[in-house]
Amino acid sequence: EAGVAQSPRYKIIEKRQSVAFWCNPISGHATLYWYQQILGQGPKLLIQFQNNGVVDDSQLPKDRFSAERLKGVDSTLKIQPAKLEDSAVYLCASSLGGGMETQYFGPGTRLLVL
Amino acid sequence: DAKTTQPPSMDCAEGRAANLPCNHSTISGNEYVYWYRQIHSQGPQYIIHGLKNNETNEMASLIITEDRKSSTLILPHATLRDTAVYYCIVRSPNTGNQFYFGTGTSLTVIP
Numbered sequence: 001e002a003g004v005a006q007s008p009r010y011k012i013i014e015k016r017q018s019v020a021f022w023c024n025p026i027s028g029h030a031t032l033y034w035y036q037q038i039l040g041q042g043p044k045l046l047i048q049f050q051n052n053g054v055v056d057d058s059q060l061p062k063d064r065f066s067a068e069r070l071k072g073v074d075s076t077l078k079i080q081p082a083k084l085e086d087s088a089v090y091l092c093a094s095s096l097g098g099g100m101e102t103q104y105f106g107p108g109t110r111l112l113v114l
Numbered sequence: 115d116a117k118t119t120q121p122p123s124m125d126c127a128e129g130r131a132a133n134l135p136c137n138h139s140t141i142s143g144n145e146y147v148y149w150y151r152q153i154h155s156q157g158p159q160y161i162i163h164g165l166k167n168n169e170t171n172e173m174a175s176l177i178i179t180e181d182r183k184s185s186t187l188i189l190p191h192a193t194l195r196d197t198a199v200y201y202c203i204v205r206s207p208n209t210g211n212q213f214y215f216g217t218g219t220s221l222t223v224i225p
Contacts, residue, residue: 004157042201042215043158056210091157100146100211105157 002026004106006092012112018080021109025073025094031055033103034067034077035091043091049075050098082113118202123220126196132189134219136202139183145206147178148213149187151198158201158215161187192223 005024013019025032030051035043046065048055051072060067064083069075079086089108095101119137126132138147148163162169162176164185169176175188189196201218205211 040217042217043213044215045212048210048212056212093157098211100205100207102160102163103213104160107155107157110155 004092004094004104006090006106006109008109009107010110010112012114013082014114015084016081018078019082019111020076020078021090021092021111023075023077023092023106025075025092026104029094029096029104030072031095031098031101032069032075033093033095034075035093035105037089037091037108039088046077048098055098079111082111084113087111087113118204118216120200120202120216120219122217123222125222125224126189126192128194128223128225129191132187132192132196132221132223134187134189134200134202134221135184136186137184138202138204141182141204142206142208143182144208145204147176147182147185148203148205149174149176150201150203150213150215151196152201152218153195153198161200163205192221194223194225197221197223 032049034046037043046060047057047067049069052069067077089110091108093103093105095103149161150158152158164176178185199218199220
């Protein structure tokens with residue numbers, strides 16, 4: 001079974017630029033999550049989708065971050081404009097449902113904002 | 115959400131059992147204990163989870179104390195590939211079943 005796919009794996013941008021990350025969850029997984037992991041810390045949930053609807057985006061900095069999951073499969077996370085403190089690894093995870101099902105993580109996208 | 119406390123780092127000799135402790139003294143009756151690990155430059159990987167009873171799978175064993183205030187993840191025969199950060203997480207249906215990751219325990223397996 002293919003795992004969660006993410007691209008790109010690495011991205012370097014200058015502050016105030018825009019950047020987008022892509023995630024393809026495991027086939028059949030209805031729930032998709034985006035996490036931010038700052039160096040030395042554990043992942044922090046940014047947003048959770050159930051199919052193509054948002055379940056929780058309370059931790060998403062909505063002035064600069066946006067995410068969508070059109071058609072309930074792939075998802076994109078965008079940052080516009082980026083700040084230095086956005087430098088982090090952005091992880092995508094998916095699960096069959098939104099209950100106690102196990103979450104499976106992708107390899108992440110490492111973002112460096114200069 | 116119940117908080118967890120883990121030692122920041124541990125060493126283990128290759129081939130020996132690695133015992134990783136976790137305190138979750140404020141855990142509620144319907145909250146599960148999950149363990150994930152994160153190898154350098156990879157996403158977190160699911161290891162095991164449990165509610166009350168001890169659990170075992172092909173990767174590890176999870177021992178939960180009778181009062182559920184602490185647990186221990188056991189890797190029976192640690193290898194160099196087990197070097198990673200191990201996260202103990204209490205997952206609650208009261209907070210949308212979300213994972214709240216702490217800083218975990220950095221386990222180094224020594225040859």
